Amino acid sequence: MSKIHVTTTVNGEPAEFLCEVQDSLLDVLRDQLHLTGSKEGCGSGDCGACSITLDGRLVCSCLVLGVEAEGKTIGTIEGLANGDELHPLQRKFLEHAALQCGFCTPGLLVATKALLDANPNPTETEARYWLAGNLCRCTGYDKIIRAVMDAAAEMRGEHA
Amino acid sequence: MNFVANFSDLKVVGTRPVRPDGIDKVTGKAMFGADLSMAGTLTGKVLRSPHAHARIVSIDASKALALPGVKAVVTAAGDFPEISSEEAAAGESPVNFRHMAHNVLARDKVLYEGHAVAAVAATTSAIADAAMALIDVTYEVLPFVIDVEAAMADGAPILHDDLVPSGMAAPGKPTNIAKRVEFKLGDAEAGLAEADVVVEGRYETTAVHQGYIEPHAVIASVNPDGQTQIFASSQGQFMIRQYVSKILNMDIANIRVTPAEIGGGFGGKTLVYLEPLAVALSRKAGKPVKMVMTRDEVFRSSGPTSGGVMTVKIGAKKDGTITGATIDIALQAGAFPGSPVAPACMCAFACYDLKNVRASGYDVVSNRSKIAAYRAPGAPISSFGVESAMDELATKLGMDALELRQKNAAKAGTKAAYGPVFPEIGFEQVLDAAKSHPHWSAPLGPNQGRGVATGFWFNIGGDSSASVFVNEDGTISVVSGSPDIGGSRASMAMMAAEVLGVPYEKVRPIVGDTAQIGITGMTGGSRVTFATGMATVQAAEKVVDELKKRAAMIWDISPEAVDWKDGEAVPAGANAGGFDPMPLAAIAAKAGKTGGPIGSEVSINAQGAGAGFGAHICDVEVDQETGHVKILRYTAVQDVGKAIHPSYVEGQIQGGAVQGIGWALNEEYLYDKNGRMDNSGFLDYRVPVASDLPMIEAVLVEVPNKRHPFGVRGVGEVPIIPPLAAVANAIKAATGVRMHSLPMSPPKIVAAIESGKG
Structure with missing residues (x-):
């Protein structure tokens, strides 16, 4: 079976790839486009380590087919920083030591960015429920939630 | 270095700087086990047993090998040496290399559902899947036993006909009990008899998995002369090197293991599963082989920790003074001996000052995946x-x-x-x-x-190595042998910076591969900041000694007349001479003229955890x-x-x-x-x-x-x-x-x- 040609935009740049119909978007991102920041922890949409945005909507890229990306806009962890300037979420994750092994971190950052795009002023409970689809086994989530709340406050301009 | 008695003098230790590997991890750049690819890499996959317990009658891979794109199939009988039973100390519990080899690839019997039977390397993942479906395995299905008490009962299905239990009288017939342990102090039963109040209860726990989010992953490449590169996610690059060498009978010097960033371990990555298979496949296929477990494989085939059953008895006087205590516990080992029953018994009452206590336990095999260490096993x-x-x-x-x-x-x-x-x-x-x-x-x-x-x-403490190098501009490079799972590079850099008296940002640490740094035990046992930290401190101290010597040479005074303070050489007293302090960077710049590059590597067996x-x-x-x-x-x-x-x-x-x-x-x-x-x-x-x-x-x-x-x-x-x-x-x-x-x-x-x- 011949491969299918797909045209997309990834992190603001035009991108094309060839893929088999059954290839997941996660496999395409990692193996074809060499964007290995998105991780596979389960392949079944349970862990959130492969979180990306597709036309602005938060999805698990392991549950999306590569061919479904045709004409769509993809956002991955590799596009979160603005050049050499870290996104406030990235900075706050580092300041709060919100990662230990760091494997779930790309997915958590992408998911949190989507949260704050939708709701710039979440309560702690809202943040915890939004991120309930992103598993972290190292931190117990405490420092992640603190980093999220602190970054959100900074992005709202509440820090002096 | 002696113990620092006055913590108020510390400038770096006790602060909260950003970890040196942090930006890589928030930008997606960090290279975990599955993130590396090499030109021409094949995909390796494992065919696993669908049965909890069965004899392998035959394995026929001819149809799989005939499929275009299939480059190698390996089985225990065809490709792995049969090795003798040998126990070795490893982290917190001993390992038996024969059992480990049989767990990596089943030989005569499969002992649990998910037990590896064969491995395939092919040009694509889809072809590897198709090839696995074409491997004919004939099984003679055997009765199985899952639960620990059922496995101990008379008439239970026996996993290993040759299992001889240690720590107890030989039962005179095949058994699933691998070991009995007992720890005693005083007379627990007499102590309980003295009690005013006694409580007794039976408690049960089930097997639980470490649940690291990153599945096991490896890429291996073997050259025709035997030189082998392995890039893998684990709690110890030296562990992988040693275990692969044992299981495949290879020279250790031919194996170079580069530690990937590790996406969680918690004890579960203190063993090899895929690495020997990837090496054997690469050797046979002549190409690099990458293998990544699915989550399903992680659960079914890599070790959780034991479940167990126990009876606990504690007696006390009316004022609360405990007079006696006992625990009798039986733990699942999985398919091969080696549950953490000894530490379970040793830790049971260790919080308390008891005169009369007994803790005894059984290590019991059953048709479950072989247990692995899990955080305080x-x-x-x-x-x-x-x-x-x-x-x-x-x-x-x-x-x-x-x-x-x-x-x-x-x-x-x-x-x-x-x-x-x-x-x-x-x-x-x-x-x-x-x-x-x-x-x-x-x-x-x-x-x-x-x-x-x-x-x-x-x-625990144990074997650790670290080196500290002074760069030409006075910045510092630190190499340690401990994979960093939770920020240990930061603590190594902080301890080195503290000893050298330089800012944390001037010290950049890495985790070395097996050819770049001395042997270092696994990241486990809560040992890294203690043991590898101690090696780092000692290496930094040797560098300080050398820096003082170089300053002494430049000033033409005795090295004993030089002190080290806040990153600078200073005269030890008025008699030493009226020299201005000489910063580390100035000494580094002159290193070529005072004896050459400055650096130190320290390998220790850290005691006193x-x-x-x-x-x-x-x-x-x-x-x-x-x-x-x-x-x-x-x-x-x-x-x-x-x-x-x-x-x-x-x-x-x-x-x-x-x-x-x-x-x-x-x-x-x-x-x-x-x-x-x-x-x-x-x-x-x-x-x-x-x-x-x-x-x-x-x-x-x-x-x-x-x-x-x-x-x-x-x-x-x-x-x-x-x-x-x-x-x-x-x-x-x-x-x-x-x-x-x-x-x-x-x-x-x-x-x-x-x-x-x-």
């Missing part, structure tokens, strides 16, 4: 029984649960049942901090309850109708010796506590009637998620371990021990029912409430 299991019983005892005595523990607390001079006499330890300080914490006396609402439990872990103790307070609210338990508030107090980077110490405590909460409430291995795992995904094997939890307050008590220059005690393992009983005790307080069996899932709690007992 064994200790949470026995602690669940002991600390639940302590709560029952406090209730019976009408005593405050913390006061009962204070009354019997281990302290400096206490002889533990497992042998040693404790030096300075911080358990009393931990209990005091817990008792004075506002959490302990905060009000509770209806259906709410509060529990407390404690935990002990040895912590300090034991760790913790106490956790947990508030729950129980929905009496559904049995749902909500964790309302959680406080974890722990003696950490001295926190090098307090944020990462807190992180260990918070993460460990939450793993323990998952063990207490949700997590379990479920098997169907055919002995196959029934919940091998994160949807059905439910680890805690963010919405399950409140903030976890970590309270750091610092009673320094004087055998480490900065007072470090290991911190990573203690926090997983108390939660099981802390949650159970809180549920008892909220509902009046004692839960004797983990996990304390809603159906079990509803049933217990309805029957009015646990």
Whole structure:
């Protein structure tokens, strides 16, 4: 079976790839486009380590087919920083030591960015429920939630 | 370096800088096990047993090999040497290389569902899948046994006909009992007879998985001359090198292992599963082979920790003084011997100063995947029984649960049942901090309850290597042999910066591969900041000595007349001469003229690890109708010796506590009637998620371990021990029912409430 040609935009740049119909978007991102920041922890949409945005909507890229990306806009962890300037979420994750092994971190950052795009002023409970689809086994989530709340406050301009 | 007595002089240790590998990890650049590719890499996959127990009659791979794109198939009989039984010390528990080899690839029998039978390398993942379907394996299916007591019973299906139990009389017939251990102090039965009050209970736990989010992953490339490159995610690059060498009978010098960033381990990545298969496939195919487990494989085929059953008895005088205590425990080892039954027994009563105590246990094989280490192996299991019983005892005595523990607390001079006499330890300080914490006396609402439990872990030292190099511009490079799972590169850089008197940002640490740094034991046993930290400190001290010599040479005075202060050489006194301080960078710039590059590598066997103790307070609210338990508030107090980077110490405590909460409430291995795992995904094997939890307050008590220059005690393992009983005790307080069996899932709690007992 011949491969299918797909045209997309990834992190603001035009991108094309060839893929088999059954290839997941996660496999395409990692193996074809060499964007290995998105991780596979389960392949079944349970862990959130492969979180990306597709036309602005938060999805698990392991549950999306590569061919479904045709004409769509993809956002991955590799596009979160603005050049050499870290996104406030990235900075706050580092300041709060919100990662230990760091494997779930790309997915958590992408998911949190989507949260704050939708709701710039979440309560702690809202943040915890939004991120309930992103598993972290190292931190117990405490420092992640603190980093999220602190970054959100900074992005709202509440820090002096 | 002697112990630093005055912590107020410290400039870097105890601060909270950003970790050096941080930006890589928040931008997606960090290279984990599955992230590397090499030109021409093949995909390797493992064919696994569908049966819990079966004899392998034959394996025919001819059809698979005929499929275009299939480059190699390996089996135990065809490609792996049969090796003799050999035990070796490894981290916290010994390993047997013959068993390990048979676990990596089944030889005559498959011993659990998911046991590897053959491995395939092909040009694409789809072809590898097709090839596996074409391998004909003929099995003779055998009866199986899953549960530990069933495996010990007469007439149980036998896994290993040649298993001879140690530590007990030979049973005279085949058995699944691999070992009996016993630790005694005084006369436990006589002690119990003296008691005014005795509590006794039977407790059960189930197997739980470490649940690291990154599945096992490796890429291996073997050249025709035998030189082999391995890039893999693990808790020890030297562990992989040694185990691959043993299993495939290769020269160690031919194997170079580069540690990938590791996406969590918790003990589960202290073994090899894929690495020998990838090497064998690459050797046969002549190309690099990459292998990555699926989540299903991680659950079915890599080791969880044991489930077990135990009976605990504790007796005390009316004033709370414990007169005698016993625990009898049996733990699942999985398909090969090696449950953590010894540490389970050793830790059981180690929090208490007891005169009469006995802890005995059995290591039992059954048709489950071979267990692996999991954070304080064994200790949470026995602690669940002991600390639940302590709560029952406090209730019976009408005593405050913390006061009962204070009354019997281990302290400096206490002889533990497992042998040693404790030096300075911080358990009393931990209990005091817990008792004075506002959490302990905060009000509770209806259906709410509060529990407390404690935990002990040895912590270990062992082989570690580190090197410190002065660069031409005066910046510092540090190399250590310890894979960094939770920020240890930061602590190495901080300790080196402290000794050298330079800013943290001027020190850049890496984790070396097996050819770049001396042998270093695994990242496990809460040993890295202690042992590898000690090697780093010693290497930095040697560099300081050398820097002083070079300054002395430049000034033309004796090296003894030079002091090192805040990153500069200074004359030791007025008699040494009136020289201006010479900064490290100035000495580095002249290194070529004063004897050459400056650097030092230190390899040590670190002794003097300090034991760790913790106490956790947990508030729950129980929905009496559904049995749902909500964790309302959680406080974890722990003696950490001295926190090098307090944020990462807190992180260990918070993460460990939450793993323990998952063990207490949700997590379990479920098997169907055919002995196959029934919940091998994160949807059905439910680890805690963010919405399950409140903030976890970590309270750091610092009673320094004087055998480490900065007072470090290991911190990573203690926090997983108390939660099981802390949650159970809180549920008892909220509902009046004692839960004797983990996990304390809603159906079990509803049933217990309805029957009015646990």
